[in-house]
Amino acid sequence: MTLPVKDRFDLPEGMIYLDGNSLGPLPKGVGAAVQKVIADEWGQQLIKGWNVCDWMDQPARVGNMVGRLIGAQDGSVVMGDTLSIKVFQALAAGLEMRPDRRVILSDSGNFPSDLYMAEGLVALKNAGFELRVADPEDVADAINDEIAVVMLTEVDYRTGRMHDMGAITGLAHAAGAVMVWDLAHSAGAVEVDVAASNCEFAVGCTYKYLNGGPGAPAFIYVRPDLAQTATPALSGWLGHAAPFAFDPSYTPAPSVERMRVGTPPVLQLAALEQAMTAWDGITMAEVSQASLRLSERFIAEVEARCPQLILLSPRDGSVRGSQVSFGFDHGYAAMQALIARGVIGDFRAPNVMRFGFTPLYLDEGDVLAAVDILQNVLDNRRWDAPEYRAVSRVT
Amino acid sequence: MTLPVKDRFDLPEGMIYLDGNSLGPLPKGVGAAVQKVIADEWGQQLIKGWNVCDWMDQPARVGNMVGRLIGAQDGSVVMGDTLSIKVFQALAAGLEMRPDRRVILSDSGNFPSDLYMAEGLVALKNAGFELRVADPEDVADAINDEIAVVMLTEVDYRTGRMHDMGAITGLAHAAGAVMVWDLAHSAGAVEVDVAASNCEFAVGCTYKYLNGGPGAPAFIYVRPDLAQTATPALSGWLGHAAPFAFDPSYTPAPSVERMRVGTPPVLQLAALEQAMTAWDGITMAEVSQASLRLSERFIAEVEARCPQLILLSPRDGSVRGSQVSFGFDHGYAAMQALIARGVIGDFRAPNVMRFGFTPLYLDEGDVLAAVDILQNVLDNRRWDAPEYRAVSRVT
Structure with missing residues (x-):
């Protein structure tokens, strides 16, 4: 099955893009939407744009669009800042909810920035706070009554290995801990139901599977029953109950909007809002199933035809996100050689060749051509060329 | 003297824009610059844009452009996030530098979000930390050896009243405190020399006088001798010494780039980078003098012709930023009536009519037409109309 939405994207001729897990491609209409905001709104309305062009409502409005892809009810997601900032807010709010506990638990499969932000928070708070990092397979066992907050990324950024959101959230709650999920590699990639998982907080970014463009803002979900009590920690004026009253002291908004901080990135949000229309009329169940089918085909073909590569991702599709990773000692150079030939994946140290399967703009023909x-x-050792050895930076 | 750069802006026909202190107008070329990033860079290069289009270097490159307007040496300013986030980072770093002290001192003339962020930080840290808020005229006397960090906004957002950066920084240092300046209403408005002031940190936004557009990112300056020791607090991966090594633990970059947090807002930064070219070939001394001349003319004309208004800004131009505020009991409605007639200023409770004088795109003819x-x-009580009474939100 191919999703009938490939024509909603502007992909370069001759490119097979298997890196939507890092930066999604340009959806059609984004250039025009941003141009409209620049020329007609900013250019013509200037300061009045905040009112007449509804810029101030963008973070909540786009939050609802994102929320629908992760099983969040309207009014429970708000956009802003970067994922790292939203991780910090969720962790700080979680610690505040368990004042008798001092430990944040995460795992070594988490994206490093999440761990760094937790380190920073723990250092700020002093007084015996601790970040504890387990191996992904041991994290369930490490949940105990010392833990204030469990923070995990559902889909491992290197291998695509998935945690069971419902099961781990249940363990966290049974131990009295707060659960924070990072959905960076989940939102728009796999079926997520934050409400059913019952987690307190979820965060994620929008420049990967949601195709919001480089630097697109992050999102945060706050479970609706906590929207009037969760501490924002980064208590900026746009999270205030009445930002334009210019009160000398802070009163958080009685909603998820308390997690807003400063002035929203209007141009980035306009790009993202347009990009989200690429999801019109399709369901995450369809996307997830199509992605699984593409991934399974890729794995089967690679294993049949490229014995040099070793599958690093889980073989069981039910515990794998929409990306597939293979290990190869010359993976860095091989990925450069692939990129030079129009197949765009990426590389993660030490030896991970990573390929993303995003069925909004990929079909089986792309997968076969990529293989x-x-x-x-591989067969012709094309990677063994000097131009592929220099180390570069790819996010 | 009129600065010969008005043609670098696209202002709507018939509008006199006296609100560049809130949101700067659209500089020419910004639409094309952003379009290039969207269509040619994101659209064609996709993930490779991070390398081949130098997106990753934007925050430092644009930081240098901003730094030149505030007397900061190259490599001491970096862009990102929002001003509120940068305030938080500067405050947290300052507290860390004075571990034996517990008080952040600010004043009631500060922009509320700065105070809110300090409140949030103090609450996070617990353990007797305190935000102390003095009146602006008393703040110098309130600096004593309890104070860890003094945080002030140089130019009062309501009245334009200016603090003496050098003098207050000297008092802070004499008392052993760290100095943080918020330059939101200074950068691009008045002459600032952060290096000469010797302050440890300075922060500001770029959507006002720097014309970066709605949601343009903030900046932070770190005094060069502190760039290898200041604690970033919000320790995100792009502030890491080696972000793409994906180390499990955080090591800050040995430069101001440690104050980066997450993925930079590439589209907003592209807009800002183009907007900064409007400053080519002019100096802040010229801008400041031209602004003073426009403001003085405005004050003189208003006082001669509009006796209903009371000057709230300092009469002495040497202690006033580039904005002028008048008090009027019907100020809200009067401002709406002005806006309806093409003169765009803004209103701040309870009675402040605020006008900004930004000589990049304003000249004496504009000032006289506005008066x-x-x-x-005022003479015809045009403000006394039902359509001007509804309260709206203007940032």
Whole structure:
């Protein structure tokens, strides 16, 4: 099954893009939407744009669009800042909810920035606070009554290995801990139901599967029953109950909007809002199933034709996100050779070749063409060329 | 003297824009610059944009452009996040530098979000930390050896009243405190020399006088001798010494870039980078002098022709930023009536009519035309109309 929405994207001729897990491609209409905000809104309305163009409502409005893809009810997601900032807010709010506890538990499969932000928070708070990091397979056992907050990324950024959101949230709650999920590699990739998981907080970014563009803002979900009590920690004026009253002291908004901080990035939000229309008329169940089918086909073809590569992702599709990783000692150079031939994946140290399967703009023909090129690169040692050895930076 | 750069802006026909202190107008070329990033960079390069289009270097590159307007040496300013976030980072770093002290001192003339962020930080840290807020005229006397960090906004957002950066920084240092300046209403408005002031940190936004557009990112300056020791607090991966090594633990970059947090807002930064070219070939001394001349003319004309208004800004131009505020009991409605007639200023409770004088795109003819319309609104009580009474939100 191919989703009938490939024509909603502007992909370069001759490129097979298997890196939507890092930066999604340009959806059609985004250029025009941003141009409208620049020329007609900012250019013509200037300061009045905040009112007449509804800029101030963007974070909540776009939050609802994102919320629908992760099983969040309207009014429980708000956009802003970066994922790292939203991780910090969720963790700080979680610690505040368990004042008798001192430990944040995460795992070594988490994206490093999440761990860094937790480190920073723990250092700020002093007084015996601790970040404890377990291996992903041990994290369930490490949940106990010392833990204030469990913070995990559902889909491992290197291997695609998935945690069971419902089960781990249940363990966290049974131990009296607050649960924070990072959905960076989940939102728009796999079926997520934050409400059913019953987690207190979820955060994520929008420049990967949601195709919001480089630097697109992050989102935060707050479970609705906590929206009037969760501490924002980064208590900026746009999270105030009445920002334009210019009160000398802070009163948080009685909603998820308390997690807003400063002035919203209007241009980035306009790009994202347009990008979200690429999801019109399709369901996450369809996307997830189509992604699984593409991934399974890729794994089967690579294993049949490229014995040099070792599957690093889980073989069981039910515990794998929409990306597939293979290990290869010359993975960095091989990925450069692939990229030079129009197949865009990425590389993660030490040896991970990572490929994302995003069925909004990929179909089986793309997958087969990519494997043809991969096989050619490997069988002919195309990676063994000086131009592919220099280390570069790819997020 | 008129600065010969008005043609670098796209202002709507018939609008006299005296609100550049809130949101700067659209500089020419911004639409094309952002379009290039969307269509040619994101659209064509996708993930490769991070390398081949130098997106990753934007925050430092644009930081240098901003730094030149505030007397900061290259490599001491970096862009990102919002001003509220940068306030938090500067305050947290300052507290860390004075571990034996517990008080942040600010004043009631500060922008509320700065105070809110300090409140949030103090609450996070617990353990007797305190935000102390003095009146602006008493703040110098309130600096003593209890104070860890003095945080002030140089130019009062309501009245334009200016603090003496050098003198207050000297008092702070004499008392052993760290100095943080918020330059939201200074950068691009008045001459600032952060290096000469010797302050440890300075922060500001770029959507006002720097014309970066709605949601443009903030900046932070770190005094060069502190760039290898200041604690970032919000320790995100892009402030790491080696973000793409994906280390499990955080090591800050050995430079101001440690104050970066998450993925930079590439579209907003592209808009800002183009907007900064409007400053090519002019100096802040010229801008400041031209602004003073426009403001003085405005004050003189208003006082001669509009006796209904009371000057709230300092009469002495040497202690006033580039904005002028008048008090009027019907100020809200009067401002709406002015806006309806093409003169755009803004209103701040309870009675402040605020006008900004930004000589990049304003000249004496604009000032005189604005006063004509203001006099007409006041003399004919044009503000006394039902359509001007509804409260709206203007940032």
